[in-house]
Amino acid sequence: MCGIVGYIGPRSCTSIIVEGLRKLEYRGYDSAGIAVVDVSPGAQAKGEQAKLHVVRAVGKLGKLDDVLREKPVPGTVGVGHTRWATHGRPTEANAHPHLVGDVAVVHNGILENHVELRRELLAKGRKFLSETDTEIAAHLIDIALQTESSLLVATQRALAQVRGAFAIVVVSRREPDVIIAARNFSPLVLGVGEGENFAASDVPALLAHTRDFIFLEDGDVAELRAEKITIMHAGQKVERPSKRVDWSPTQAEKQGYKHFMLKEIFEQPTAIENTLRGRVILETADIEEGEVGVTAALAKSTRRVILLACGTSHHAAIAGRNWIESIAKVPAQVELASEFRYRDAIVDEHDLIVAVSQSGETADTLAAVKDAKRRGAKILAVVNVVGSAIPRVADGAFYTHAGPEIGVASTKCFTAQLAALLMLAVYLGRRRGTLTEERSLSLLQHLCEIPSAMREVLEEAGTCQKVARRQLVATDARDCLFLGRGLSFPIALEGALKLKEISYVHAEGYAAGEMKHGPIALIDAQMPVIVVAPNDSHYEKIASNAQEVRAREGRIIAIVPKGDHTIAQIAQEVIHVPDVDPELTPFVTVVPLQLLSYYAADLKGTDVDQPRNLAKTVTVE
Ligand code: F6R
Numbered sequence: 001m002c003g004i005v006g007y008i009g010p011r012s013c014t015s016i017i018v019e020g021l022r023k024l025e026y027r028g029y030d031s032a033g034i035a036v037v038d039v040s041p042g043a044q045a046k047g048e049q050a051k052l053h054v055v056r057a058v059g060k061l062g063k064l065d066d067v068l069r070e071k072p073v074p075g076t077v078g079v080g081h082t083r084w085a086t087h088g089r090p091t092e093a094n095a096h097p098h099l100v101g102d103v104a105v106v107h108n109g110i111l112e113n114h115v116e117l118r119r120e121l122l123a124k125g126r127k128f129l130s131e132t133d134t135e136i137a138a139h140l141i142d143i144a145l146q147t148e149s150s151l152l153v154a155t156q157r158a159l160a161q162v163r164g165a166f167a168i169v170v171v172s173r174r175e176p177d178v179i180i181a182a183r184n185f186s187p188l189v190l191g192v193g194e195g196e197n198f199a200a201s202d203v204p205a206l207l208a209h210t211r212d213f214i215f216l217e218d219g220d221v222a223e224l225r226a227e228k229i230t231i232m233h234a235g236q237k238v239e240r241p242s243k244r245v246d247w248s249p250t251q252a253e254k255q256g257y258k259h260f261m262l263k264e265i266f267e268q269p270t271a272i273e274n275t276l277r278g279r280v281i282l283e284t285a286d287i288e289e290g291e292v293g294v295t296a297a298l299a300k301s302t303r304r305v306i307l308l309a310c311g312t313s314h315h316a317a318i319a320g321r322n323w324i325e326s327i328a329k330v331p332a333q334v335e336l337a338s339e340f341r342y343r344d345a346i347v348d349e350h351d352l353i354v355a356v357s358q359s360g361e362t363a364d365t366l367a368a369v370k371d372a373k374r375r376g377a378k379i380l381a382v383v384n385v386v387g388s389a390i391p392r393v394a395d396g397a398f399y400t401h402a403g404p405e406i407g408v409a410s411t412k413c414f415t416a417q418l419a420a421l422l423m424l425a426v427y428l429g430r431r432r433g434t435l436t437e438e439r440s441l442s443l444l445q446h447l448c449e450i451p452s453a454m455r456e457v458l459e460e461a462g463t464c465q466k467v468a469r470r471q472l473v474a475t476d477a478r479d480c481l482f483l484g485r486g487l488s489f490p491i492a493l494e495g496a497l498k499l500k501e502i503s504y505v506h507a508e509g510y511a512a513g514e515m516k517h518g519p520i521a522l523i524d525a526q527m528p529v530i531v532v533a534p535n536d537s538h539y540e541k542i543a544s545n546a547q548e549v550r551a552r553e554g555r556i557i558a559i560v561p562k563g564d565h566t567i568a569q570i571a572q573e574v575i576h577v578p579d580v581d582p583e584l585t586p587f588v589t590v591v592p593l594q595l596l597s598y599y600a601a602d603l604k605g606t607d608v609d610q611p612r613n614l615a616k617t618v619t620v621e
Contacts, residue, residue, distance in 0.1 A: 002096075002108035003029060004188065005205050006079040006169045006179045009196020009226045014068055017080035020198075020205035021061055023252055026260070026406045026609060026616045029082035030090035032057060032064040035097035035104035036075035037176045050176035054104055056095035077176060079169045079199075081106035084615050087114065088131030098130060100138035102174045103145065107134035108201060109166035109186035109619060117162065137162060141170060152223040155180045156232060159221065165363065165619060169199050179224040183216040186619050187361045187388065190214040190222060190229060192242045197224045202617070203245055203385070204252040204404045212242040215387030243387060251403045259608045261407035261502070265594050266458055269451035271402040271412040272587070275419040280448060285441035287427040293380050293396025294352070294424070299431035302378070303350035305332040308340055308368050310618070312410040312497060313356040313417060318490035319586050320354065320382075320421030327435055327443070327583070328428035338364040338621070341371055349376035354424070357381070358405060358413035359617040360388025367621075369393055382420050384413050398424065407609045408616045409502050411594050414494065415454075418586055422447060446581040450588075453578045457591040460575055464595035465603075467573045471528045471557055472600040477505055481519060481554075482530045482593070483512040483545060485538035491586050492532050495593030502611050503601040512538075512545040523554040530596070531571070532589050535561040536582035543567050557596070559589050 003024030007013040017034055033056030040048070053073040057063040061082065081096035087110070088094040097104040111117070114133035117140070122128070126139050140158035141151075148154040151172050159168070165185035172178075181188060181199040191198035191206035191213055198206045199222075203213060214229065216222060217240070223230045231238050257263035279291045289296060305324050307317035317334045324332040335345070337355075341364060347353070353372045357365045360383035370393055373379050381394035384402050391397035402416035426443060429435025471477065480499060484492035493509035500507050510519055512531075523529065529549045533542045543566045549556055550570040558564075558571035561579045568574045577588040601608045 002084050002201070003082040003205070004079065004106050004108055004167060004169050004199065004201045006181060006199035006224070007196070008077045008177070008179045008224050009193065010076060011196065012074065013076050013078040014073055016209070017078055018061065018065055018068065019208065020200055021080050021082050023205040024082060024201055025061060026408055029084050031059065031092070031095035032061050032080070032082045033095045033097050034064065034068070034078060034080040035099065035171055036073045036078035037171050037173055038073065038075040039176045050173040052099065052102065052104055052171070052173040054097050054099045056092050058090055058092050058095065077171060077179060079104065079106050079171050079179065086110055087133045094130045094132050096134055098132065098135040098138040100135065101142040101145070103138055103141050103170060103172045105134055105138040105141065105168060105170050107137060107166055107168045110164050111136060111162045111166060112164035113162060137168060145172070145174065151175045151178055151180050152221065152230070152232065155182060156221050156235070167201060177225060180221065181216070181224060182221040184218050185366070185389065187617065188216050189387070190216065190224065192229065196226055197229055199224060203247060204406065207247060207249040207252055211245050213245055213387065214240045214242045216240065217392070245386065247404050252406060258602070259407065261409055261411060261598055261608050264405055264407050264412045265591065265598060267403065268412045268415050268591065269454045271416045272419050272451050272454070274401040274403070275416045276423070276448065279423055280444050282441065282444060282448070285437045285444060286430050287423050292424055292427050293394070293398040294427065296431050298352065298378055299428050301350070302330060302352040305330050305352050305354055306347065306372070307332065307334040307354045307356060308337040308365055309356035310337050310362050310364055312414050312494060313358060315490040315494040315497070316414055316417035316421060317354070317356045318493070319418055319487055320356065320424070322487055323422050323425035323583065324428060327425040328432060329434040330428055330432070337362070337368040341368040347372045347375045347377050351377040353377045353379045355379060355381050355390050355394065356417055356421070357390050358384040358410055358417070360385045360390040361617050361619055363619050363621050366390055366393070382417060382424070384416065408611055408614050409498055415587055415590065419447070443581065443583060446584055450580065450584055453580050453588050454591055456578050457588050460592060461595050463575055464592050465599040467557060467575060468596050468599035469603055471555060471573055472503070472505065472596070473603045475526070477526070477528050479522065480505060480507040480528045480530065481522065482507060482509040482532065483515060483542065484509070484532035485512045485542050486536060487583070487586050488532040488534060488538065488589055491589045491593065492530070494590055495530060495532070495597070498594055498597035499600065501614060502597055502608050503604055503606055505600065512542050515545055516548065520548065520552065523549055523552040525553040525555070527554050528557055529554045530557045530559065530593065531567060532559045533564070533567050534559070534577060534582070534585035534589050535579050536585055546570060559592050
């Protein structure tokens with residue numbers, strides 16, 4: 001979705017803003033722009049008004065950068081934006097900032113009552129230059145400024161008239177020493193510097209300048225000056241203490257890898273070590289209380305767990321559902337948040353909702369969680385981004401600590417979610433007495449060995465690249481089938497999603513037992529079929545499914561444990577994974593699938609880190 005960066009301080013702001021926007025490129029966008037307030041030295045003393053420069057360009061950020069290099073704009077106060085089109089095509093006129101009178105506005109989100117507001121404004125004789133809902137906000141602020149003396153109060157008055165989800169940042173030549181930043185259900189953080197302050201859609205945009213962040217609440221309107229931040233909420237001044245973020249700026253760099261996605265695939269062992277750190281206590285065969293966001297009392301009283309998520313996080317949630325039932329023996333179900341929120345699901349105070357989201361901002365998951373909360377359920381957020389919206393409405397948070405994930409296709413956040421959900425299952429099982437100390441110890445010991453098992457799989461990267469070239473790229477595969485059973489079913493779904501989103505090859509993930517109920521009709525000599533068959537209780541069954549594929553001349557790419565001969569014998573390609581505890585196989589089987597997709601996309605030359613049409617943080621429905 002859109003990216004916002006604002007700066008106020010003593011430094012020239014364009015490069016700070018453009019570099020910040022570059023760190024937000026992963027959010028997806030189709031145009032970019034910047035507004036800079038330019039106060040010439042001594043101008044205010046002479047009673048001269050500041051200038052407001054607006055520069056916009058369609059396409060990648062490089063286009064805006066080129067224009068700014070050719071014609072630099074001076075100024076130390078400004079705001080920039082990368083736009084992911086919702087209202088109106090990606091044209092220069094629709095690109096942000098939108099300038100009305102003395103005011104320039106950037107916006108992420110959707111103003112729901114834009115139709116009626118536009119009609120009212122047109123009736124008042126207002127002229128629109130774009131098709132965007134954002135321009136409406138700029139008009140409303142401009143109108144309010146005719147009677148209000150400060151940009152802060154004018155923005156508050158304007159925003160009181162709009163409904164919807166938004167993060168808005170405003171600058172004005174009338175008040176050249178302030179930036180206004182407002183948040184309502186769309187992400188916006190403030191970076192606190194020394195003699196300078198920042199606003200941005202996400203933390204990585206500002207890590208080069210500060211590690212101290214204020215996470216705005218919905219309904220907050222902040223006035224940023226170089227030396228001071230004032231925050232208003234419902235007309236009252238409020239204090240929002242800053243939090244120190246322990247992500248380093250280099251974590252948000254490629255560090256020699258060709259793409260962020262590849263770097264993040266290779267970071268998975270470390271990410272999981274960070275997820276486990278301080279939580280797994282081998283001495284007591286338990287998970288540290290206070291580290292998972294669920295009290296012992298709630299763990300005991302919960303009658304049912306409902307896991308809510310979208311996309312990749314939904315796949316982690318399916319594995320989580322299986323673990324919560326098999327390890328903790330608590331009835332559990334998993335739901336797509338986008339469906340759950342619109343059906344009359346039965347939810348009550350005996351339910352524990354586990355919202356799984358790397359960004360913590362996904363609009364559907366957030367809305368589903370709020371609805372379940374209203375109906376009395378307790379909410380646990382399993383989230384990577386500290387201070388994001390979902391943990392703020394939840395009763396407890398279980399942060400995955402995977403570090404910043406920049407590639408749009410989620411990899412390390414997925415495996416960190418798996419680790420968190422497995423720990424949650426162990427925690428629930430131990431509190432409820434349904435998991436023995438002996439089994440718990442064995443699970444946790446094996447879980448601690450998972451990072452090194454993943455490192456072993458990563459050594460197979462060269463094999464994955466060759467297989468991707470031979471079976472997916474050289475053959476120009478248009479369709480692929482991914483099969484798995486049990487815990488390998490969500491991994492098959494995830495493998496198919498990864499391939500689709502970054503290489504644009506159509507792929508389906510299927511529970512292997514379902515193959516004969518339909519998809520088997522697709523199989524012929526052109527069809528690569530990825531069979532995920534680790535050493536678990538489903539192995540023989542999926543080996544039979546592989547035979548059925550082979551009998552129809554399907555080309556099998558087998559993900560099998562070392563020492564497997566049965567499936568390897570009939571497969572065109574074999575990628576080995578280490579033999580791990582049957583409950584932990586997803587951690588090792590997903591890695592070759594991530595690598596296959598990555599190499600297929602890279603060999604095809606697609607935009608791996610920013611696949612077309614996709615956004616990292618999906619803050620609209
Ligand atoms: C795919 C991917 C998406 C997200 C989905 C939910 O690689 O990353 O499918 O998983 O948009 O996002 P979060 O996890 O932020 O709620």
